[in-house]
Amino acid sequence: MFNKEYDVIVVGAGHAGSEAAAAAANMGCSTLLVTMNLQNIAQMSCNPAMGGIAKGQIVREIDAMGGYSGLVSDTSAIQFKMLNKSKGPAMWSPRVQSDRMRFAEDWRLRLEQTPNLDFYQEMVHGLIIENGKIKGVRTSLGIEIRAKSVVCTNGTFLNGLIHIGDKQRGGGRAGEAAATGITKDLIDAGFEAGRMKTGTPPRVDGRSLDYSKMIEQPGDEVPGKFSYSDETKPLSKQRSCYMTYTSNEVHDILRSGFDRSPMFNGRIKSLGPRYCPSIEDKINRFADKDRHQLFVEPEGWNTVEVYVNGFSTSLPEDVQFAALSSVAGFENVKFFRPGYAIEYDYFPPTQLQHTLETKLVDGLYFAGQINGTTGYEEAACQGMMAGINAALKVQEKDPFILQRNEAYIGVLIDDLITKGTEEPYRMFTSRAEYRTLLRQDNADFRLTERSYKLGLASEDRMRKMEEKKEKSLAFVSFLKDTSVVPEDANPVLADYNSSPMKQSDKIFKIFSRPNIAMDDVRKFPGVEEYIQQHHLDTEMLEQTEIQIKYSGYIQKEKNNADKLNRLEDVKIPKHFDYSKIKSMSFEAREKLNKIQPANVSQASRISGVSPNDISVLLVYMGR
Incomplete structure (x- = not known):
C-alpha cells in the first residue's frame, strides 16, 4: 500500500498534528497523516474553547502564518470574548467558546481538501531510525512506511494511563487506547523521557441543570473573530456560558474521597499543570478559601452536553457526583462521564533544536504535549512550526525560526528549548518580555509577509x-x-x-x-x-x-529587541565543548554542554548561566 517514500509523515492528528500536516502539504511536500482514529481529527479533548490569555495571541499568529486554527475557531464559534479589555492592549486576548463537533468536522474537511495530503488510520508502533537518521515509521500491523522526515505529535497517548479514584486503565483519552512502542524506540536511540499528568472535568447533561441559580456570562456585544481572512465573519448570535461556585459543603465531600485519590495516595507520581489544578488540588492548596468559581460551558449549538470548567478531578466517580450535586444549580445533575487524570510520556524539550528537530535523530521532529506543553494553542503552533521546518529540510532550504521579539510562538519554543520544563508548560503574557510588540491586533503585520515567502499565506x-x-x-x-x-x-x-x-x-x-x-x-x-x-x-x-x-x-521594546538580536548574531559552533572554558562556573559549563545553544543570546537565557558567564563566553568568542 505504501511503496512510495513520503517527504513528511505526521504521527498523530490532534491540534499539533493537524497544523503540521497542513503546513507541510501546503508547502508542496507529499505528506501522510497517520492517526489511530480518523473520526477524532483535531478532537477537543478537554475544554471546548480556543484562545484566552496569551493563547488568543498564538491563534492569531497561527492564522497570520497561514495555519487553519483561526479559521476553524471562527466557523465553529458559539461565543466570542475579548479578555482583559480593562488593561492595556498588550494584554487583550481573544477567546471563543466552540462547538466541539463542528470544530473537529471543519478541521477534517479542510485537511481533506488540502493538496499533497494522504491519510491512514492505524497506530504507529515504532520509528525506523538508521545511522542517526529517521527513515520512516512502523505500524502495529507491521507495515513500514518510509519518509524523509517524521513529525511526532503523540499528545497524551504515549503509554497513557487514565486514573479515576483507585481505578486505572490504559488509554490516551476517554474511550481510546494508549500508544505503545515509540517511547522504547526513542529511549533506545538515546533520548531522555519523563512522565507528566493532566486532567479533565466531568461532562454533564445540561437539561439537568438549573441555570436560574447561576450567573449568566454572555459574549461581547460586538463580537470579533480570530482570522484576518474575509472567509469568516463575526458571530451574529451567541450562546451564553454560566458561572457558579463551590462551597464548604462541596469541599468537605471532596475531602472525604482524598484517601482514594490517586493524587494523594501516591499512584500519580508525575506533575500536573500548575495553572490549571484539579479541584482537589485547589481545596488542598488554598484551604483558606471557602469557594471556587466553576464555569458552565455548553459544548455546542445543539448538544445538551456541558463542560464543567474548574472541576477537573481524578477522585472516585461517586465522590465527584456527590460533590457536584451540592453545587448551586447542579442539585439534579446527570453525568455523561466522570472526570479523570491521565499520565503520559513526554521528552524534555532541551533535546530539540529551535526548528523542533531533535538533536539526536536527523529529520525527526517533536511537537505538542510530547514536548511537555499543555493547551490546544501551544500544541497547534508547535505543530505548524515543525511541519514548516520538516518541509524546508526536505526541500534543502534554510530553516524557519521565530525570535522572541517576533511572536509568542518564538517565546514558547525558545522557553522550551532553552529552559526545558518539568511540569506542563502553558503560555502567559508575562512570559513575553516584548509583549507590547506581540499584540493580538498586529499578528498579521508581524508574520504575514514571512509566511507569504514560505508559500503559506496567500x-x-x-x-x-x-x-x-x-x-x-x-x-x-x-x-x-x-x-x-x-x-x-x-x-x-x-x-x-x-x-x-x-x-x-x-x-x-x-x-x-x-x-x-x-x-x-x-x-x-x-x-x-x-x-x-x-x-x-x-x-x-x-x-x-x-x-x-x-x-x-x-x-523602547524595539530598541531592546535590537540589542538582543546583536547577541543572536554571535553564533556558537555545533558541539562546542564548554568544559574547556575554566573561568566559567561549573553549573554554566554543565548546562551549556547539555543544551548546546545556537548563539550567545540563547545561552544568556539558560537557567544557571550568569551574566558573568556570558561575558567570559563573549571574550572567548572574540567579542
Whole structure:
C-alpha cells in the first residue's frame, strides 16, 4: 500500500498534528497523516474553547502564518470574548467558546481538501531510525512506511494511563487506547523521557441543570473573530456560558474521597499543570478559601452536553457526583462521564533544536504535549512550526525560526528549548518580555509577509495586510498634519478634566493625551469624513489608536529587541565543548554542554548561566 517514500509523515492528528500536516502539504511536500482514529481529527479533548490569555495571541499568529486554527475557531464559534479589555492592549486576548463537533468536522474537511495530503488510520508502533537518521515509521500491523522526515505529535497517548479514584486503565483519552512502542524506540536511540499528568472535568447533561441559580456570562456585544481572512465573519448570535461556585459543603465531600485519590495516595507520581489544578488540588492548596468559581460551558449549538470548567478531578466517580450535586444549580445533575487524570510520556524539550528537530535523530521532529506543553494553542503552533521546518529540510532550504521579539510562538519554543520544563508548560503574557510588540491586533503585520515567502499565506492575504498597513500609516499622517481649533477640542478635553487648548494644535498631539480615545477624536472636524472616505474599519482604527497611544513603549521594546538580536548574531559552533572554558562556573559549563545553544543570546537565557558567564563566553568568542 505504501511503496512510495513520503517527504513528511505526521504521527498523530490532534491540534499539533493537524497544523503540521497542513503546513507541510501546503508547502508542496507529499505528506501522510497517520492517526489511530480518523473520526477524532483535531478532537477537543478537554475544554471546548480556543484562545484566552496569551493563547488568543498564538491563534492569531497561527492564522497570520497561514495555519487553519483561526479559521476553524471562527466557523465553529458559539461565543466570542475579548479578555482583559480593562488593561492595556498588550494584554487583550481573544477567546471563543466552540462547538466541539463542528470544530473537529471543519478541521477534517479542510485537511481533506488540502493538496499533497494522504491519510491512514492505524497506530504507529515504532520509528525506523538508521545511522542517526529517521527513515520512516512502523505500524502495529507491521507495515513500514518510509519518509524523509517524521513529525511526532503523540499528545497524551504515549503509554497513557487514565486514573479515576483507585481505578486505572490504559488509554490516551476517554474511550481510546494508549500508544505503545515509540517511547522504547526513542529511549533506545538515546533520548531522555519523563512522565507528566493532566486532567479533565466531568461532562454533564445540561437539561439537568438549573441555570436560574447561576450567573449568566454572555459574549461581547460586538463580537470579533480570530482570522484576518474575509472567509469568516463575526458571530451574529451567541450562546451564553454560566458561572457558579463551590462551597464548604462541596469541599468537605471532596475531602472525604482524598484517601482514594490517586493524587494523594501516591499512584500519580508525575506533575500536573500548575495553572490549571484539579479541584482537589485547589481545596488542598488554598484551604483558606471557602469557594471556587466553576464555569458552565455548553459544548455546542445543539448538544445538551456541558463542560464543567474548574472541576477537573481524578477522585472516585461517586465522590465527584456527590460533590457536584451540592453545587448551586447542579442539585439534579446527570453525568455523561466522570472526570479523570491521565499520565503520559513526554521528552524534555532541551533535546530539540529551535526548528523542533531533535538533536539526536536527523529529520525527526517533536511537537505538542510530547514536548511537555499543555493547551490546544501551544500544541497547534508547535505543530505548524515543525511541519514548516520538516518541509524546508526536505526541500534543502534554510530553516524557519521565530525570535522572541517576533511572536509568542518564538517565546514558547525558545522557553522550551532553552529552559526545558518539568511540569506542563502553558503560555502567559508575562512570559513575553516584548509583549507590547506581540499584540493580538498586529499578528498579521508581524508574520504575514514571512509566511507569504514560505508559500503559506496567500497572495490575497498579503495584499490585504499591505492595504491595512498603508491605510493605518496614512491615517496617522493625516492626524499629524491636521489641526483642530480650541473651540472644537476644548469641550472634549473638559469631559476628562484635561488642560484646555489656548491655540490650534495637531490632532495627533491631542490624541496622545491620557483618556482621549478614538471616539473622542472622531468628533473633531474632518476626522469622521476621512474615516468614511477611506473605508477604515474598526480593526484599522484600533490599530491606529494603539500605535499612537503606546508609541513610546513600542519604540523602547524595539530598541531592546535590537540589542538582543546583536547577541543572536554571535553564533556558537555545533558541539562546542564548554568544559574547556575554566573561568566559567561549573553549573554554566554543565548546562551549556547539555543544551548546546545556537548563539550567545540563547545561552544568556539558560537557567544557571550568569551574566558573568556570558561575558567570559563573549571574550572567548572574540567579542
